[in-house]
Amino acid sequence: xxxxxxxxxxxxxxxxxxxxxxVTIILGLGLALALKMENSQNEVEHxxxxxxxxxxxxxxGCRCDADCAAANDCCYDYHDVCLLPAEQWECTRLRCGETRxxxxxxxxxxxxxxxxxxxxxxxxxxxxxxAWVEDDCLNLTEPSxxxxxxxxxxxxxxxDGLRADYLQTWEGLLPVLSxxxxxxTSAPFMQAAFPSKTFPNHYxxxxxxxxxxxxxxxxxxxxPVFNASFSLSNEEKDNPAWYLGQPIxxxxxxxxxxxxxxxxxxxxxxxxxxxxxxYRPYDGPDFFTLYLEEPDKSGHKFGTVSGQLSESLRGxxxxxxxxxxxxxxxxxxxCLNIIVVxxxxxxxxxxxxxxxxxxxVDTEDLWVTDGPVGRIRARSFDGSFMVIFWFFWxxxxxxxxxxxxxxxxxxxxxxxxxxxSRRIEDVNVLVTPKWLLESHGPAFQQQTVVQPFSNVxxxxxxxxxxxxxxxxxxxxxxxxxxLLREPFHRPSPPAGRSPPSRCPxxxxxxxxxxxxSCPSGNVIQLNLGVTMATHAFLGLPVVLQQGVSYCLLQQxxxxxxxxxDISMPLWSSFSLEADLDPLPAVTDSCLRADVRLPPxxxxxxxxxxxxxxxxxxxxxxxxxxxxxxGTLLKKYSQQYGxxxxxxxxxxxxxxxxxxxxxDQIQEFVPGSSVPVPTHYFAVLTSCSDTAQTPAACSGSLSxxxxxxxxxxxxxxxxQSAESESHWVEDLMWFHQSRVRDVEWITGxxxxxxxxxxxTELLQLKARPTAAxxxxx
Numbered sequence: 001x002x003x004x005x006x007x008x009x010x011x012x013x014x015x016x017x018x019x020x021x022x023v024t025i026i027l028g029l030g031l032a033l034a035l036k037m038e039n040s041q042n043e044v045e046h047x048x049x050x051x052x053x054x055x056x057x058x059x060x061g062c063r064c065d066a067d068c069a070a071a072n073d074c075c076y077d078y079h080d081v082c083l084l085p086a087e088q089w090e091c092t093r094l095r096c097g098e099t100r101x102x103x104x105x106x107x108x109x110x111x112x113x114x115x116x117x118x119x120x121x122x123x124x125x126x127x128x129x130x131a132w133v134e135d136d137c138l139n140l141t142e143p144s145x146x147x148x149x150x151x152x153x154x155x156x157x158x159x160d161g162l163r164a165d166y167l168q169t170w171e172g173l174l175p176v177l178s179x180x181x182x183x184x185t186s187a188p189f190m191q192a193a194f195p196s197k198t199f200p201n202h203y204x205x206x207x208x209x210x211x212x213x214x215x216x217x218x219x220x221x222x223x224p225v226f227n228a229s230f231s232l233s234n235e236e237k238d239n240p241a242w243y244l245g246q247p248i249x250x251x252x253x254x255x256x257x258x259x260x261x262x263x264x265x266x267x268x269x270x271x272x273x274x275x276x277x278x279y280r281p282y283d284g285p286d287f288f289t290l291y292l293e294e295p296d297k298s299g300h301k302f303g304t305v306s307g308q309l310s311e312s313l314r315g316x317x318x319x320x321x322x323x324x325x326x327x328x329x330x331x332x333x334x335c336l337n338i339i340v341v342x343x344x345x346x347x348x349x350x351x352x353x354x355x356x357x358x359x360x361v362d363t364e365d366l367w368v369t370d371g372p373v374g375r376i377r378a379r380s381f382d383g384s385f386m387v388i389f390w391f392f393w394x395x396x397x398x399x400x401x402x403x404x405x406x407x408x409x410x411x412x413x414x415x416x417x418x419x420x421s422r423r424i425e426d427v428n429v430l431v432t433p434k435w436l437l438e439s440h441g442p443a444f445q446q447q448t449v450v451q452p453f454s455n456v457x458x459x460x461x462x463x464x465x466x467x468x469x470x471x472x473x474x475x476x477x478x479x480x481x482x483l484l485r486e487p488f489h490r491p492s493p494p495a496g497r498s499p500p501s502r503c504p505x506x507x508x509x510x511x512x513x514x515x516x517s518c519p520s521g522n523v524i525q526l527n528l529g530v531t532m533a534t535h536a537f538l539g540l541p542v543v544l545q546q547g548v549s550y551c552l553l554q555q556x557x558x559x560x561x562x563x564x565d566i567s568m569p570l571w572s573s574f575s576l577e578a579d580l581d582p583l584p585a586v587t588d589s590c591l592r593a594d595v596r597l598p599p600x601x602x603x604x605x606x607x608x609x610x611x612x613x614x615x616x617x618x619x620x621x622x623x624x625x626x627x628x629x630g631t632l633l634k635k636y637s638q639q640y641g642x643x644x645x646x647x648x649x650x651x652x653x654x655x656x657x658x659x660x661x662x663d664q665i666q667e668f669v670p671g672s673s674v675p676v677p678t679h680y681f682a683v684l685t686s687c688s689d690t691a692q693t694p695a696a697c698s699g700s701l702s703x704x705x706x707x708x709x710x711x712x713x714x715x716x717x718x719q720s721a722e723s724e725s726h727w728v729e730d731l732m733w734f735h736q737s738r739v740r741d742v743e744w745i746t747g748x749x750x751x752x753x754x755x756x757x758x759t760e761l762l763q764l765k766a767r768p769t770a771a772x773x774x775x776x
Contacts, residue, residue, distance in 0.1 A: 160295025208459025539753015
C-alpha cells in the first residue's frame with residue numbers, strides 16, 4: 001500500500017513539473033514572438049522616401065542604396081520606386097507623393113507643380129484629372145496662353161517614316177495621333193520631296209526648298225567641286241557648305257524671334273554662320289522642333305508590317321500623349337500651335353523587286369549609289385562624259401520586263417525637281433508612298449480634313465503662323481491658307497510683264513507662201529467672240545516673261561498666243577465636250593501660211609521640221625502627240641465630263657525647272673532663229689463634279705498636267721516598238737506634273753481670267769501629283 005502511494009505521489013509531481021515546463025515554454029515563445037513583432041514594427045520594408053540612402057549595417061529593414069542589388073537585400077519596391085524614375089518620364093500611383101531625388105527625370109512629389117518639374121501625367125495619375133486624350137475636342141476659337149507669351153508658339157514634330165495609312169491600319173494603337181487629326185486639321189497624306197529620304201525631306205520641310213535647291217539631295221552624296229562625300233556617319237555632315245537655303249529657325253531668329261530644336265537635320269550645323277537659339281524654358285522660344293526616329297528605325301529593321309513596328313507605333317503615340325498631357329498640365333494646350341509630320345514613309349522590298357546592276361552592264365568604271373533611286377557617275381573625271389554616255393545608251397531595255405530604267409537628269413520628270421545640282425549624278429536609275437500631316441492649335445481650322453499637299457509648302461505656312469516673312473523658297477505662298485482660321489498672308493495674282501499685241505488681218509492671200517500648200521483654198525470667217533468664250537473661258541495665260549513679243553491668233557477650233565520671237569505658239573487653248581464623237585477631222589497635206597503673221601516671224605513648211613500633219617514643235621514625237629490628240633483627249637473628255645486643254649512648248653536647257661530667257665536659249669542653240677523646245681506641256685482642266693462642264697462648273701476645278709521631255713526617240717519606253725496603246729499613256733502619266741511646274745518652266749500664269757478666288761487657284765496649282773489619280 002505504501003509503495004503504491006509513493007508511486008502515485010511521484011507521478012503527480014512529474015505532471016506538475018511537465019505542466020510548469022510547458023507553461024514556461026509557451027510564455028517564452030510568446031515573449032519572443034512579442035519581442036520579434038515589436039522589432040518588426042520598427043523595421044522599414046519599402047523604399048518610399050529612402051531611395052539611395054547610405055547603407056547602415058546596424059539599421060533595421062531592407063536596403064534601398066545603390067549596392068543593394070549586389071547584396072540581394074533590396075526592398076521589394078526598389079526597382080519601381082528608385083530605378084524607374086531615372087528611366088521613365090511618367091508618374092505611377094506608387095510614385096505619387098514621393099521624396100524627390102536628383103536621379104529622377106521628372107518628379108511626382110507634392111512640390112513638383114511649384115517647382116515646375118512634374119512628370120507630364122502628374123495631375124492625371126496623382127490628382128485625378130482626365131488625360132488629354134480622354135477630353136472632348138476643345139473650342140480653340142481664341143488662343144489662351146499663360147502669362148509671358150507674346151504670341152502662340154509653334155511646335156513642329158517629325159515622326160520619321162510614319163505612313164499616313166498607319167492611322168487606319170493601326171488606329172487602335174494611336175489614340176493620341178487619331179485625336180489630333182480628328183480635332184484639328186489633317187490631310188489624307190502629304191507628298192514627300194524626291195527622293196523620299198530622311199535628311200533631304202527634313203531639310204525641305206525646314207527651308208521650303210526642293211533637295212536640288214537645299215543642297216541635301218540624298219543621305220549619301222558626292223560633290224565634284226569639294227571632291228568630298230557626305231554621309232550621316234562622317235565629318236562632312238557637319239560642314240556648312242553642304243547646306244543651302246535658310247531654315248525656318250534662322251528665318252525666325254533673323255526677325256527677332258527665338259527658336260529651339262531637338263535634332264533636326266541641319267540644326268546642329270552652323271548654317272549661314274549660326275545655330276538655332278537655345279533658351280531655358282523661361283525664355284520662351286517662339287518656335288520648336290522635335291524629332292522621333294520611330295517608326296522608321298523599327299520599320300527598316302523588322303519590316304513595315306510587323307509586331308515590332310506595332311510596338312514602336314504604340315511608343316510613338318505614348319510620347320505624343322506625354323506631350324499633350326504636359327501641355328495641358330502647363331495650360332499650354334489652348335495656346336501652342338502644333339504641326340505633326342512624317343518626313344517620308346516606308347515600303348517593303350523583296351528579291352523580286354531587286355535588280356542587280358552588274359548583271360546588266362559592266363560597272364568597273366562607275367561609282368554606283370544604290371537604293372530605290374540609283375545614281376551613277378564615272379570613277380574618273382577624265383572622259384567621264386563618254387563613259388556615262390555609253391553606259392546610258394547601253395543600259396536601256398537590256399532585257400524583257402527590266403525593272404529599272406536609266407534617265408539622264410535633264411529627262412527626269414519635272415515634278416521631281418531633281419536635276420539642278422552638281423551633286424546629282426548625270427544618270428539616275430529609277431515608290432510613290434504618302435506621308436502624314438496633322439495640325440492642331442488655335443491658329444488652325446478645327447475638325448477639318450483638307451486636300452493633300454506637298455511638304456515643300458510647310459515652310460511658308462510656318463512663317464505665317466509665326467507672322468514673319470519667308471525667305472525665297474519653292475513653295476506657293478498662300479496655297480495652305482485654307483488650313484488657317486485667320487490667314488496671315490493675303491496673296492495676289494502676279495502681274496503680266498508682256499501683254500499681247502495685235503496680229504492684224506490685212507489680206508486673205510499670203511505674199512509669201514513659205515513653201516506651204518493646201519489644195520482646199522477655202523478661208524473660214526470666224527465668230528471671234530464665240531471662239532474666245534468656248535476655248536478660253538478660264539482666261540488667257542498671262543505671260544510673266546519680260547519683253548516677249550506675241551499676239552493672239554483665233555482659229556476655228558482653238559486660240560493661240562503666237563510667239564513672234566520663237567516663230568511658234570507660246571500656248572494654244574481649246575475645249576472638248578464629253579460627248580465629242582467623232583473628233584474633228586484632220587485635213588491631211590494642208591499647210592498654209594498665216595496671213596496675219598509677217599513672213600519673217602513664220603516657220604517655213606519646206607524646212608525639215610515640218611511634215612504633212614504638223615509643223616515644228618509637234619513633229620519630234622508624232623507617235624506620242626498623235627495618240628494623245630486622237631485617242632487620249634477623247635477618252636479624258638468623256639471621263640472628266642469635258643475638258644479645257646492648253647498645250648505648248650517649254651525651254652529649259654539648263655534644267656533648273658524655270659523658263660529660259662531668249663539669251664539663255666541662244667547660249668545653248670546659237671544661231672537658231674527657231675529654237676527646239678526641251679519639253680512640251682499639256683494642262684487639262686475639268687470640273688471636279690464630272691456631271692458639270694468646266695465652263696459651267698459651280699464647284700471646284702480639277703487638273704491633270706503633263707510635261708513631256710523632247711527626246712530624239714522613244715527609247716524611254718521599252719515598249720515603244722509596239723502599238724501606241726501599250727505605252728504612250730503610261731509614258732505621259734510618268735511625266736505628270738503640277739500646274740505650278742508648268743507655270744515655272746513656261747513663264748505663264750493660268751486661270752487669272754476665271755473669276756475664281758486666288759487662294760482657290762493656288763490650291764489647284766500646287767496640288768501634288770500623288771493626289772491626282774489616273775482613271776482607267
